[in-house]
Amino acid sequence: MDYVIEMLNIRKEFPGIVANDNITLQVKKGEIHALLGENGAGKSTLMNVLFGLYQPEQGEIRVNGNRVNITDPNVANKLGIGMVHQHFMLVDKFSVTENIILGSEPSKAGQINMKEAIMGVRQLSEQYGLSVDPNAKISDISVGMQQRVEILKTLYRGAEILIFDEPTAVLTPQEIKELIAIMKTLIKEGKSIILITHKLKEIMDVCDRVTVIRKGVGIGTVNVPETNPNELASLMVGRDVVFKTVKKDANPKETVLDIQDLVVKDSRGVASVNGLSLNVKAGEIVGIAGVDGNGQSELIEAITGLKKSESGKVSLNGKEIQNMSPRKITRSGIGHIPQDRHKHGLVLDFPIGENMVLQTYNQQPYSKNGILNYKNIYEKARTLIKDFDVRTPSEYTLARALSGGNQQKAIIGREVDRDPDLLIAAQPTRGLDVGAIEFVHKRLIEQRDRGKGVLLVSFELDEVMNVSDRIAVIYEGKIVAIVNPKETTEQELGLLMAGSTAGKKAGEEANV
Amino acid sequence: MSKRLINIIVPIIAVILGLLAGAIIMMITGYNPVDGFSALFYGMFGEVFYAGETIRQLTPYILSGLAVAFAFRTGLFNIGVEGQVLVGWLASVWVGLAFDLPKIIHLPLAILAAVAAGAMWGFIPGFLKARFKVHEVIVTIMMNYIALHVVNHIIRTVLTKGAERTPDVPQSALLKSPMLELMSDYSRLHWGILIALFGAFLMWFILEKTTRGYELRSVGFNHHASEYAGMNVNRNIILSMVISGAFAGAAGAMEGLGTFGYASIKGGFTGIGFDGIAVALLGGNTAVGIILAAILFGGLKVGALNMPLETGIPTELVDIIIALIIFFIASSYIIRWALTRNSKKGVK
Ligand SMILES: Nc1ncnc2c1ncn2[C@@H]1O[C@H](COP(=O)(O)OP(=O)(O)OP(=O)(O)O)[C@@H](O)[C@H]1O
Ligand SMILES: [Mg+2]
Numbered sequence: 001m002d003y004v005i006e007m008l009n010i011r012k013e014f015p016g017i018v019a020n021d022n023i024t025l026q027v028k029k030g031e032i033h034a035l036l037g038e039n040g041a042g043k044s045t046l047m048n049v050l051f052g053l054y055q056p057e058q059g060e061i062r063v064n065g066n067r068v069n070i071t072d073p074n075v076a077n078k079l080g081i082g083m084v085h086q087h088f089m090l091v092d093k094f095s096v097t098e099n100i101i102l103g104s105e106p107s108k109a110g111q112i113n114m115k116e117a118i119m120g121v122r123q124l125s126e127q128y129g130l131s132v133d134p135n136a137k138i139s140d141i142s143v144g145m146q147q148r149v150e151i152l153k154t155l156y157r158g159a160e161i162l163i164f165d166e167p168t169a170v171l172t173p174q175e176i177k178e179l180i181a182i183m184k185t186l187i188k189e190g191k192s193i194i195l196i197t198h199k200l201k202e203i204m205d206v207c208d209r210v211t212v213i214r215k216g217v218g219i220g221t222v223n224v225p226e227t228n229p230n231e232l233a234s235l236m237v238g239r240d241v242v243f244k245t246v247k248k249d250a251n252p253k254e255t256v257l258d259i260q261d262l263v264v265k266d267s268r269g270v271a272s273v274n275g276l277s278l279n280v281k282a283g284e285i286v287g288i289a290g291v292d293g294n295g296q297s298e299l300i301e302a303i304t305g306l307k308k309s310e311s312g313k314v315s316l317n318g319k320e321i322q323n324m325s326p327r328k329i330t331r332s333g334i335g336h337i338p339q340d341r342h343k344h345g346l347v348l349d350f351p352i353g354e355n356m357v358l359q360t361y362n363q364q365p366y367s368k369n370g371i372l373n374y375k376n377i378y379e380k381a382r383t384l385i386k387d388f389d390v391r392t393p394s395e396y397t398l399a400r401a402l403s404g405g406n407q408q409k410a411i412i413g414r415e416v417d418r419d420p421d422l423l424i425a426a427q428p429t430r431g432l433d434v435g436a437i438e439f440v441h442k443r444l445i446e447q448r449d450r451g452k453g454v455l456l457v458s459f460e461l462d463e464v465m466n467v468s469d470r471i472a473v474i475y476e477g478k479i480v481a482i483v484n485p486k487e488t489t490e491q492e493l494g495l496l497m498a499g500s501t502a503g504k505k506a507g508e509e510a511n512v
Numbered sequence: 513m514s515k516r517l518i519n520i521i522v523p524i525i526a527v528i529l530g531l532l533a534g535a536i537i538m539m540i541t542g543y544n545p546v547d548g549f550s551a552l553f554y555g556m557f558g559e560v561f562y563a564g565e566t567i568r569q570l571t572p573y574i575l576s577g578l579a580v581a582f583a584f585r586t587g588l589f590n591i592g593v594e595g596q597v598l599v600g601w602l603a604s605v606w607v608g609l610a611f612d613l614p615k616i617i618h619l620p621l622a623i624l625a626a627v628a629a630g631a632m633w634g635f636i637p638g639f640l641k642a643r644f645k646v647h648e649v650i651v652t653i654m655m656n657y658i659a660l661h662v663v664n665h666i667i668r669t670v671l672t673k674g675a676e677r678t679p680d681v682p683q684s685a686l687l688k689s690p691m692l693e694l695m696s697d698y699s700r701l702h703w704g705i706l707i708a709l710f711g712a713f714l715m716w717f718i719l720e721k722t723t724r725g726y727e728l729r730s731v732g733f734n735h736h737a738s739e740y741a742g743m744n745v746n747r748n749i750i751l752s753m754v755i756s757g758a759f760a761g762a763a764g765a766m767e768g769l770g771t772f773g774y775a776s777i778k779g780g781f782t783g784i785g786f787d788g789i790a791v792a793l794l795g796g797n798t799a800v801g802i803i804l805a806a807i808l809f810g811g812l813k814v815g816a817l818n819m820p821l822e823t824g825i826p827t828e829l830v831d832i833i834i835a836l837i838i839f840f841i842a843s844s845y846i847i848r849w850a851l852t853r854n855s856k857k858g859v860k
Binding site for chain 1: 725
């Protein structure tokens with residue numbers, strides 16, 4: 001069997017760390033090849049080497065058996081290698097077509113031939129079943145659609161080998177299904193795919209082979225039909241992993257968070273939280289289940305003060321906090337693990353150490369009389385980095401240089417450490433490896449057991465069902481049902497999330 | 513190559529490339545570059561007089577560079593330093609003329625007036641940006657013209673009766689120092705350099721050591737995360753522009769109380785504010801970098817005066833060299849690219 005891609009004995013170093021140490025990856029034509037490894041294992045780095053963004057210190061790359069030297073992404077494009085990045089690289093104000101042709105515009109006498117471009121995009125989109133509207137503006141389409149635009153971009157440049165870096169981390173379950181179908185179509189059309197994902201289920205479902213790396217070292221390649229999720233997990237972590245979260249029964253006490261008839265408008269002026277009521281008690285985890293776009297983000301933004309609410313009440317420990325400043329709300333006892341870690345969670349150009357005091361920099365012992373105390377700041381950072389297993393060369397490393405999962409762990413460490421009465425966790429395990437997910441879930445439950453309230457928002461039904469003590473289903477800006485995770489099923493939840501009025505709605509809503 | 517090293521090497525290479533290009537132009541136009549450059553360097557530091565003049569010239573450059581850099585570190589482009597310099601200049605002279613006080617009060621008061629005027633001129637675009645999301649570049653550019661004409665008008669109608677320049681500021685409000693002038697062979701060297709160096713220290717201290725600086729930097733890098741963390745983004749935008757304007761106002765005082773000792777009607781801009789943009793860029797928006805860049809700019813400006821005297825090379829050529837240095841700095845991306853490319857090759 002011929003390999004389309006061979007990366008042999010690749011070594012890539014960063015200051016203070018060997019990100020790839022003698023890794024070999026061989027991809028067969030027409031297969032979906034998974035790349036599996038813990039956060040910070042070096043997956044993105046390896047793919048960036050293949051895509052020409054980094055130059056390896058050692059090793060060789062072969063494409064279709066020929067040794068190549070991929071000095072930059074243009075060379076990669078010419079060799080038929082395309083990459084869909086973890087964070088999209090699209091121009092918001094441009095249309096889909098403009099984004100796709102950017103850099104390789106079809107032109108006649110210096111004039112961009114838009115008609116031809118739109119036709120080309122439409123044709124590609126149909127061929128691969130992507131159903132993308134070539135004229136839509138990027139800012140108007142969903143994340144899932146934006147991802148398809150990224151896919152189209154690589155196809156438009158003639159990619160034969162597509163690299164997907166954690167494509168499903170940002171998608172809803174429905175979108176994931178559709179993406180998997182798209183990947184299967186791509187394979188049918190003769191493309192090859194390298195897929196990075198932390199979700200073992202996805203690997204079992206769609207991949208042919210999987211290469212595992214651990215702390216920068218290649219562990220080996222296995223055929224998917226000959227393995228199982230448990231084996232993969234222990235290969236990757238180096239120990240056994242427990243999938244089912246174990247926890248004692250909750251022991252809810254007084255109400256920490258009480259929301260009454262909350263109305264919040266989104267940026268277009270539509271009331272996306274529309275008369276929502278919900279409460280969270282001390283010592284319990286309330287999970288919010290719902291399809292993306294039913295008001296989850298606006299709800300969290302309203303609670304944390306990032307967005308104004310139109311009407312209704314939000315009380316924390318009995319005190320009203322709606323429309324107070326984010327600082328006041330934070331200080332009164334709310335911690336927030338934000339959904340978008342790059343936008344809200346971190347100042348990427350600050351060292352990771354300075355990020356650890358993003359809310360507390362003006363309090364003792366991190367500062368006094370307006371003067372920062374770097375010694376105490378970095379000491380705190382070192383403790384958190386150790387306690388939360390953030391893998392970074394040092395506390396002075398820029399947050400930008402950390403792997404996605406380790407950035408997330410740093411944020412979680414910071415928020416949990418402030419020991420808030422209410423911890424809001426929005427997609428806290430997005431992009432984390434199974435070991436880290438286990439760790440985060442344990443921490444959330446630990447907070448609960450210490451008598452704190454936890455509000456969990458997640459699109460992963462598994463997560464909501466495993467971790468929560470109560471599940472609140474959100475639909476069109478309202479809580480339409482409260483269910484007990486022990487008594488419900490994925491099917492029932494799925495129906496409720498889709499707005500079905502059957503089931504528990506009527507009886508349970510009265511108890512909210 | 514470490515990022516820090518690259519940040520230091522890039523401006524140095526840009527300067528060398530600019531000088532090289534200048535040498536080529538001198539050769540093409542029929543001058544001897546060796547003579548030209550030796551005249552240039554002699555004109556910078558060759559005599560105590562020249563050294564004094566160079567220091568005098570670079571003093572406002574440090575402050576205007578700081579002004580640009582301070583705003584930039586908070587993610588704002590203060591193109592209005594020029595106008596803030598002008599109002600600072602005017603305010604310092606005004607206070608200098610209006611009061612009769614002992615020096616220990618009069619001089620600080622005049623400088624503070626300049627700082628306050630610059631700060632106020634910076635406040636307006638900061639406020640408009642924070643409150644109405646009006647882009648600061650547009651507002652600051654317009655504020656430059658407003659400053660120019662308002663200042664001219666005040667000089668003509670309020671401070672004088674239609675004269676071209678104000679009377680001289682009394683000694684009690686001047687930065688000028690007979691002692692320094694004597695020491696430097698009667699150059700116009702004045703005490704302002706100490707204020708400029710203190711300004712550089714202040715910028716470093718505010719940004720790196722204080723909680724306020726932490727906020728300003730944080731807002732500059734990511735205002736979403738800053739808002740999430742409870743910082744008041746709008747207040748920081750305004751504050752940044754105010755502090756930036758204050759530095760620029762102080763630069764104006766250097767001219768008003770130091771170099772000239774009066775204010776005069778201007779047909780156009782002084783250039784101090786615009787050169788500040790280049791100084792900040794060359795200095796990498798850091799305090800130490802700005803001091804070094806200001807030395808270079810001040811030196812080139814003063815040294816240039818000597819070139820026509822000794823070699824007949826027109827001063828315009830020096831302006832071209834400065835422009836080329838700025839050009840190479842602005843295209844530092846290319847240098848960066850070449851550097852990293854080479855270091856890649858070195859590894860293989
Ligand atoms: N530009 C960089 N500079 C310095 N160190 C880096 C850089 N990029 C990555 N690293 C380090 O290299 C290691 C591997 O990072 P990489 O992003 O490849 O991990 P990953 O396997 O993709 O992890 P994740 O699943 O969390 O995305 C990490 O320890 C990271 O801190
Ligand atoms: Mg990654």
